Amino acid sequence: MVARFLTLKLTLMGNTFRKSVWQTIGLVVASLxxxxxxxxxxxxxxGLGVLQDPAWAGLAITLGGALTVLGWWIIxxxxxxxxxxxxxxRFATFAIPRRTLVAGLAVAGLVSVPGIATVLVVLGTSFAWxxxxxxxxxxxxxxxxxxxxxxxxSRAITTLLAPVLESRRYREVVTLVALVLVVSIGxxxxxxxxxxxxxxxxEPESSTGMQLLPVFEQAAGFVGWTPFGAAWALAGxxxxxxxxxxxxxxxxxxxxxxxxxLVWDRALARALExxxxxxxxxxxxxxxxxxxxxxxxxxxAVTARTATYWLRDPRYSGSLAIVPLLPVIMYxxxxxxxxxxxxxxxxxxxxxxxxxxxxxxxxxxxxxxxLHVASGVDGRADRxxxxxxxxxxxxxxxxxxxxxxxxxxxxxxxxxxxxGLAFGSLLVSTAVAxxxxxxxVYPVAKPGESPLKSPxxxxxxxxxxxxxxxxxxxxxxxxxxxxxIAALVLGGVLWGVATxxxxxxxxxxxxxxxxxxxxxxxxxxxxxxxxxxxxxP
Amino acid sequence: MTTPVxxxxxxxxxxxxxxxxxxxxxxxxLSVRGLWKRFGQKIAVSGVSLDVPRGSFYGLVGPNGAxxxxxxxxxxxxxxxxxxxxxxxxxxxxARPDEAKATLGVLxxxxxxxxxxxxxxxxxxxxxxxxxxxxxxxxxxxxxxxxFDLGADADTFVVDYSAGMTKKIALGSAxxxxxxxxxxxxxxxxxxxxxxxxxxxILKDYVSGGGTVIVSSHVMDxxxxxxDHVAVMAAGQVLAAGTVDEVRxxxxxxxxxxxxxxxxxxxxxxxxxRGS
Numbered sequence: 019m020v021a022r023f024l025t026l027k028l029t030l031m032g033n034t035f036r037k038s039v040w041q042t043i044g045l046v047v048a049s050l051x052x053x054x055x056x057x058x059x060x061x062x063x064x065g066l067g068v069l070q071d072p073a074w075a076g077l078a079i080t081l082g083g084a085l086t087v088l089g090w091w092i093i094x095x096x097x098x099x100x101x102x103x104x105x106x107x108r109f110a111t112f113a114i115p116r117r118t119l120v121a122g123l124a125v126a127g128l129v130s131v132p133g134i135a136t137v138l139v140v141l142g143t144s145f146a147w148x149x150x151x152x153x154x155x156x157x158x159x160x161x162x163x164x165x166x167x168x169x170x171x172s173r174a175i176t177t178l179l180a181p182v183l184e185s186r187r188y189r190e191v192v193t194l195v196a197l198v199l200v201v202s203i204g205x206x207x208x209x210x211x212x213x214x215x216x217x218x219x220x221e222p223e224s225s226t227g228m229q230l231l232p233v234f235e236q237a238a239g240f241v242g243w244t245p246f247g248a249a250w251a252l253a254g255x256x257x258x259x260x261x262x263x264x265x266x267x268x269x270x271x272x273x274x275x276x277x278x279x280l281v282w283d284r285a286l287a288r289a290l291e292x293x294x295x296x297x298x299x300x301x302x303x304x305x306x307x308x309x310x311x312x313x314x315x316x317x318x319a320v321t322a323r324t325a326t327y328w329l330r331d332p333r334y335s336g337s338l339a340i341v342p343l344l345p346v347i348m349y350x351x352x353x354x355x356x357x358x359x360x361x362x363x364x365x366x367x368x369x370x371x372x373x374x375x376x377x378x379x380x381x382x383x384x385x386x387x388x389l390h391v392a393s394g395v396d397g398r399a400d401r402x403x404x405x406x407x408x409x410x411x412x413x414x415x416x417x418x419x420x421x422x423x424x425x426x427x428x429x430x431x432x433x434x435x436x437x438g439l440a441f442g443s444l445l446v447s448t449a450v451a452x453x454x455x456x457x458x459v460y461p462v463a464k465p466g467e468s469p470l471k472s473p474x475x476x477x478x479x480x481x482x483x484x485x486x487x488x489x490x491x492x493x494x495x496x497x498x499x500x501x502x503i504a505a506l507v508l509g510g511v512l513w514g515v516a517t518x519x520x521x522x523x524x525x526x527x528x529x530x531x532x533x534x535x536x537x538x539x540x541x542x543x544x545x546x547x548x549x550x551x552x553x554x555p
Numbered sequence: 556m557t558t559p560v561x562x563x564x565x566x567x568x569x570x571x572x573x574x575x576x577x578x579x580x581x582x583x584x585l586s587v588r589g590l591w592k593r594f595g596q597k598i599a600v601s602g603v604s605l606d607v608p609r610g611s612f613y614g615l616v617g618p619n620g621a622x623x624x625x626x627x628x629x630x631x632x633x634x635x636x637x638x639x640x641x642x643x644x645x646x647x648x649x650a651r652p653d654e655a656k657a658t659l660g661v662l663x664x665x666x667x668x669x670x671x672x673x674x675x676x677x678x679x680x681x682x683x684x685x686x687x688x689x690x691x692x693x694x695x696x697x698x699x700x701x702x703f704d705l706g707a708d709a710d711t712f713v714v715d716y717s718a719g720m721t722k723k724i725a726l727g728s729a730x731x732x733x734x735x736x737x738x739x740x741x742x743x744x745x746x747x748x749x750x751x752x753x754x755x756x757i758l759k760d761y762v763s764g765g766g767t768v769i770v771s772s773h774v775m776d777x778x779x780x781x782x783d784h785v786a787v788m789a790a791g792q793v794l795a796a797g798t799v800d801e802v803r804x805x806x807x808x809x810x811x812x813x814x815x816x817x818x819x820x821x822x823x824x825x826x827x828x829r830g831s
Contacts, residue, residue, distance in 0.1 A: 304710060309679045314692065319683030323669060330671045385666035389728065391633050392663065393684040394656035465667060466714065544652075545635040552666075 019114070023122030027129045045131070052135040060142030067146025072153075074231075075146035076254030079157075080238045082143075083164050083250030086136060090168035094176045109290075116290070120283055127169045140165055144253070153256045156264075160252035163271045167249055170275055174282035180289055242267060245274035316395050320403020324379075328407055333382060333463055337375050344368055345419055349426060358427035362436060365420030366502075369440040370491070372412045373447030377454050377487050379404050381462045384551055391548045397537030401452045405533065408448055416440040434514025435505035438521035442498030445525025449532035450491045456540040458483040459547060461554040497524055576604040581645040584609045584736045584767035587630050589639035592622075599625040601791040602639070607736075607769055607784070609644075612762045614778035614799075615771040616808075617788035618816055623771045624664050624740055626788065631661045631738050644735060657685070660734035662726050664741045664771075670714035674705050674724050677713055681728035692731070699727040702757060704750060718745035726754065736767040743772065755781055775809035789816045 059082075067075030109119060127133060140161035147153040242251030242263075248270035255264040308325045312318035328334045345368075348361045380387055390400060420436045460479035501520045505513035540547070579586040585607040592600045600622040607613045617623050628634035630641040632652050641648040643655040669677060678699055682692035700709050703723040708716065713724060722745055729737060737758070743751050758768050759781075772778050778785055779799060785808065786796035794815045795802045803811045813819050 305675070306679055307673075307676060309676055309683070314683055314687070314689040316684050316686055319680055322683075323672065323680055326676070327669075327671055383669070386669045388633060388663050388666040389669065389681060390684065392631060392656065392659070392661040392729075393681065394632070394653045395684050396653065465670065545633060548633055549635075 019118045020122045020125050023126045024129060027126040031129070048131050052131050053138075056135050056138045056142065059139050060145075063143040064146045064148070068148065072147060072149070072257055073254070075143070076251070076257060077234050077238045079143055079146070080242050080247050080251045080254060081234065083140075084241045084244070084247035086139075087164065087168050087171065087246045090132075090136075090172040091175050094172055095179060116283060116287060120279070120286060123173060124166075124169050127173060128165070133169070136168060137165055147253055147257065150257065153253050156256040157253035160249050160271070163252075163275065164249035166275050167245070167271065167278065170278040170282060171245075174278045174285065177282055177285040177289060180285070243270060245270060248274065316393075316399035317403045317406075320395070320400055321406040324404050325407040327382075328411075331382075331465065333465075333467075337371075341368055341372070341415060341419075344371075345422055345426075348423075358423075358429070361423050361427050362429060362432060364423050365416055365436050366439040366443045368419045369412065369416035369444035370447045372408060372415060373444045373449075374451055374487065374491065376404055376408055376448065377451035378458075378460060378462060378483070379451075379455050380547055381459050381551060381554070382465075384465055384554070385548070386465070387548055387551055391544050397456070397540035398533065400540055401456070401533045401536045404455075405448055405452050405529070409445075412444045412448070413441060416444055431509065432506065432514075434511065435502050435517040438505070438514070438517030438519070439498060439502040440521075441518070442502070442521030442525045443495060445522070445529050446495050446498065447491050449525070449529040450487055450494065452529070453532040453536040453539070454483070454487045454490070456536040456543065456547070458486065459550045464554075494528055576602075579642045580606045581642065582609060583607055583642070583644075584611070585630060585641065585643055585738075585769065587626070587639065587641040590626060590629050590636045590641070591638040592625050592629060592634065592636055599791055600629065600636075603788075603791070603793050604639075605786055605793055605796060607767060609767055610762060610765055611767055611784045612758070612782045613767070613769045614782035614785040615769060615788060616773070616775060616778055616785060616812060617771075619773075621788040622791040623788055625791075627738055627740050627769070627771060628663065631659055631663075632656050633661070633663060657732075658735040660729040660732065660737045662729040662737075662739040662742055664744075668713050668721065668725055668728075670716075670721075671712060673710050673712055674700065674716070674720075675709040677724055678727050678731055682731045685732040687732060695731050695733075699731060702753065703727055704753065719747055719750060722746050723750060723754070734766075737761070737769070739768065739770045741772065742770055743774065743777065775807075775812055779803070779808040787812055787815050 063075050063078050063082075066078060114122075128137065141158075144154060144157040144161050147157050238247070238251065238254075241247035242254070243266070248267040251267050252264060252271070255261075255267055308322035309319070312322045328338065345361070345364045348364045383390075417437060417440065420433065420440050424430055424433050424436065460483050498517075498521050501513075502517045505517045576588045579588050583606045586605070588604050590600050590603045591598070603622075603626050605626075615623055615627070625634065629636040629639075630648070632648055632655065635649070640650070641655075644658055646655040646658075648655040669680065672680060675696055678696040679692055682695065687695075700706050703726070705720060705723060705727075708720065713721060716724065722742065726739065726742055729739070742754065746754065758770075762768055770778075770782070782799060784797065785799050785802050787794045787802065795811075799808065802808070806814070
């Protein structure tokens with residue numbers, strides 16, 4: 019029966035290969051990437067163990083292993099819907115004993131790129147103990163337990179949380195949190211590294227590795243007793259001859275697995291007995307909302323609808339949630355170098371991002387766009403309607419960013435030219451978005467899906483479309499940038515006013531022309547646009 | 556199993572070789588001539604010509620994959636045909652789409668709705684897109700919500716609607732501008748019997764007031780009871796068209812359909828499935 023599950027999973031994987039060449043290429047690239055990472059990690063850890071001190075390798079394995087378990091347990095909560103190929107609900111109608119189902123799903127969970135990569139890394143790194151055959155055996159056993167902890171814990175958590183994860187409201191909140199986390203990870207690491215570097219410079223006598231070793235030792239000592247690290251720390255304890263520690267950690271590791279198994283088993287029983295029914299309550303809104311506050315015309319209809327979506331659809335509101343983070347990120351990166359150029363550039367940059375964010379708006383509508391086609395909405399109404407919310411909110415947000423940045427950098431004399439640059443960028447990038455989105459449509463996350471999930475096989479189309487949009491925006495922005503840079507270099511209020519005037523007037527001109535062009539393209543290609551969004555995978 | 560009908564006439568290299576269809580009927584609510592559509596290797600619709608008389612209740616039936624949805628999409632401006640065109644009340648749809656679309660109400664099959672709007676907002680949106688004024692939109696929105704029994708869920712987001720409710724709100728957004736012709740692709744799918752009966756009454760009333768309805772359906776019985784005209788499609792072609800009585804002759808519509816389309820299996824069936 020377990021073999022049956024394995025075959026099922028392999029068949030499912032095989033069938034995705036047959037579906038499209040690009041998906042195959044994507045999977046091959048992902049596998050090669052994973053394999054190279056695996057090789058790198060294994061070589062590094064084994065080298066550390068054999069050539070240097072096996073104890074160091076033990077530290078690395080314990081800490082790395084704990085992080086791996088953490089990843090296995092937490093990532094599926096955020097990346098919902100990414101792998102539902104073996105959703106337990108689908109087995110509800112078959113008469114499969116639960117014990118078999120659990121075992122089958124556990125094994126099948128290993129058959130994926132991250133699963134196989136984990137197994138390979140665990141096998142490979144165990145050979146850091148190759149000089150001590152006894153410890154090597156303990157390491158292999160510990161690794162097996164560690165992998166089991168990963169898979170069983172991951173399944174237990176997702177199955178336990180499934181009823182919560184199935185509610186739309188919760189998914190939307192989680193999505194926003196995940197987006198913010200993903201965006202802040204890079205700067206956060208940079209900031210921490212910076213902090214470490216600074217403290218290192220304070221005591222320059224010892225080398226970096228020596229200095230950090232006690233910290234790592236302490237951390238590993240603690241992590242080795244937690245459910246995340248116990249299995250990985252077994253070999254280290256054997257190496258040290260700490261037999262009591264070995265027994266204790268083994269108990270923690272086994273206890274974790276048994277507990278995970280029980281939780282999973284219970285949760286699965288509940289899931290199979292109570293199939294999902296969707297969320298009962300659902301959200302409600304009073305009256306007409308934005309539709310009640312606009313004049314009644316097709317243009318304003320699209321405006322009200324777009325504005326509603328900006329607030330209510332996480333795929334849109336996600337990009338809004340990131341905007342306030344950008345200045346913060348720029349602030350930290352500026353603080354470490356003492357150079358505020360990046361911080362001051364945030365205003366125009368945010369403006370540019372905002373304008374460009376509507377450059378694939380029709381793809382976000384997905385096939386709901388059929389309503390526009392059937393109603394014969396004309397190009398001008400559609401283009402202006404999608405642009406107006408951006409033109410209302412965009413200037414406020416970018417002006418606030420500019421003012422915040424000059425305030426922090428204490429460069430008030432740059433306010434006017436930066437405002438000019440920001441408004442110019444906003445208008446030009448909105449203009450390009452209005453024109454481009456009528457011609458280039460590429461797949462995005464579907465309505466209701468996580469914005470973190472980008473459709474497979476769309477990478478090339480996305481890059482080409484965004485690349486073209488980027489180049490055109492840059493080209494069209496040259497006049498604004500020329501005056502703006504002159505103002506920044508030469509200084510003076512007059513140049514600042516000039517930038518502001520040129521930015522706004524030139525931007526409006528480009529916008530009007532681009533909307534006219536986009537509307538013509540839209541009118542000519544209306545059915546083709548619908549056909550394109552219908553053909554999305 | 557029967558082999559599917561060869562989509563292109565023998566000896567012809569495509570639509571050029573197909574026989575010239577008669578000129579379009581300017582008095583018809585919908586008149587399509589020589590519609591062709593190919594997707595990759597598959598010819599979905601091959602040379603369909605059809606007249607839907609004004610004031611008729613027209614049923615379009617056919618097995619899965621017959622090309623019904625493709626044909627209706629091309630006849631309503633959602634999909635550009637490779638060849639041929641459609642006239643809506645004598646207006647060439649593909650030459651003057653805005654004018655033709657203004658008189659059409661369309662319920663497409665298998666498309667999403669703007670489901671982050673509430674039911675009331677979606678109907679309002681559909682009305683506004685048609686350029687209607689506020690008083691009319693508000694009044695008709697309330698009437699439609701009432702008629703489709705969605706009053707209690709008017710302020711619920713469409714994404715939280717059941718399949719039947721979603722179908723009903725989509726039907727409402729196709730009707731709000733009081734079109735002269737309604738083209739409804741599978742309007743009764745997933746709709747409960749009471750709502751379906753209500754919708755049938757609304758449509759009958761609409762037809763008796765001079766409107767034209769075109770529905771596609773799998774349910775022969777429904778079409779026989781509800782429609783006065785019917786066309787049978789299979790493998791991208793119209794096999795028979797006319798009044799229901801003309802098409803079915805002495806038989807029931809269902810038997811006639813099976814005769815036309817073929818594919819019935821006269822065997823013992825699944826003998827092992829009989830109860831033990």
